Amino acid sequence: MVELVLGGQTEAFEPLVTPYRKLLLTLAYRLSRNIEEAKEISQETLLRAFRYLGSFDRRRSFKNWLLQIEMNVWRSLGERAADEGTLRELAAWNTHEDPEERLAGKEAREKLLTCLDGLSPREREVFLLRDIEGRSVKETAEVLRTSPISVRVHLSRARVKIRRLVKDRFPGLMEAQR
């Protein structure tokens, strides 16, 4: 499909990236904590992916390549407004959910976000890719262009912080497990 796009059939780009559209937008939102910014990051990611498709190494995973672009975009665009705190308006955004689902989704998002707020940007990147998106340590290192050792160090710190945050903010969750 990459060859088709590069050969001039730009229509082939949509089926190429559609499987990842939710992933890209959700990850951008978790990173930026702002839906408008998440859209901007996701859009820029797709534009860059299209522009630089010729440089994509076919031996690599296309998904990881997209994630790598998104991380670069997030670092260049996302950080400037990361702490503006305009994220809580999300519930009204997704019009495909019914009101009950929307409310449940909002609660889940806010719970997650309050925990992610306590992580540093690098810890958040590593934690989201490894623990939420399920990438391996090696893949996470590849996406973030760093070493697996660095990933392990940040992951370890992030998990310790997450444990403390969950324990402080959601004590019921810990109690329920006992």
Place this chain on the structure above:
Amino acid sequence: MSCSRIRKWIPLYAGADLPARKARRLEMHLERCADCRTEVEEIKTALDGIRAFANGEVIDWPVAEWNGLMARVKSERPKQHQVSRLGAIPRKAWAYGFAIVLVLGVAALILRSILSPPASPLLSEIISHTPAQPFRSLTIDEAAFVSYPQDIPFWVPREQGELDRAVLAAGPAPEKTTQDLMSMTLVSQETGLKVHWTFNKNFEWEEKKR
């Protein structure tokens, strides 16, 4: 193994990211340490909880916005990626090439140090290895007509020397040979610097350099 040492492994173990050998050691510790067991369970619970929140938070593009984005993307042209010849070489090949150059460089340095002539000896070493010349004492008359080396570019006669000669003239008989005047020339092999020393019997000296 103590808790303080094992505790740093717990976050990675809780997410199944600890290497097997360390995981086995940690499990042995966990069998007898309730505190560490609790910590592992708490991290696992926190991770499961966060994952559960995350599963309820998948965001999708509104259809109209997605279509608009795709229309915008398709209106562009993908850039033709020009792979330079250097860029086409895999990273491994670069690493091997660098290693080979490094090894060759070190080998060249070693060969150079083996094959090059030994360094010039120090002046102090030359002096210490030079056999001492037998002293030949000058008589006072000889001392008066002593000729100084011709390759000295300049010579500043000292008035003090004149006085010394006068003193010497009034000294012992001519047939008595005593060490009244001695000159010495030191030549540096490295720089070609010549240092001429002339001592009188009072062991005063003059130095001329070129």
